[in-house]
Ligand code: MD3
């Protein structure tokens with residue numbers, strides 16, 4: 001069962017910061033991301049069973065999340081053979097403000113959602129230490145985010161994420177099932193071609 005709003009914020013360790021990034025800073029960030037994507041272009045990932053994901057992906061930082069027939073894992077190079085671009089400084093600063101100054105994230109996954117892309121319910125399982133939160137930044141079109149519990153069959157709740165929203169998943173929330181049901185295409189003018197970018201900062205290794 002899915003509820004429309006609100007109580008999702010009561011999951012322990014789930015923190016949502018609406019409109020945390022200013023309109024100006026969003027534009028600066030998109031400029032940094034454009035430079036990163038020029039060096040490390042978006043590509044499609046495949047599940048270990050060979051199903052394509054509907055998002056297109058790239059990464060920044062020492063490690064990038066990677067998936068193919070050999071499984072899900074973190075790797076140090078883009079499929080084109082180059083090292084992943086650096087994580088832009090404003091993102092590292094945001095992590096320092098909202099998560100910790102004791103340790104920097106070593107991975108930033110960039111997922112691009114076209115108007116029809118979605119992400120099925122899953123858990124983030126590929127990092128070595130789940131005591132570090134995941135920090136997520138939404139840019140561009142609105143997305144319907146769904147979060148459940150520790151088991152796949154648990155009740156879920158949904159919340160719309162908009163451009164400039166930041167979500168921190170720590171504590172129990174770090175192990176929760178979550179996904180993106182759909183994008184509301186054309187709700188933002190931030191990205192020239194529309195759609196949505198989600199950035200997730202993590203300690204991978
Ligand atoms: C809750 N991304 O990249 S971000 C992912 O909007 C991912 O692209 C979604 O799920 C997106 O793995 C959701 C919010 C998010 C990220 C990580 C989480 C929620 C999370 C980890 C644990 C629990």
Ligand code: FE
Nearest residue numbers: 122123124178
């Ligand atoms: Fe996830």
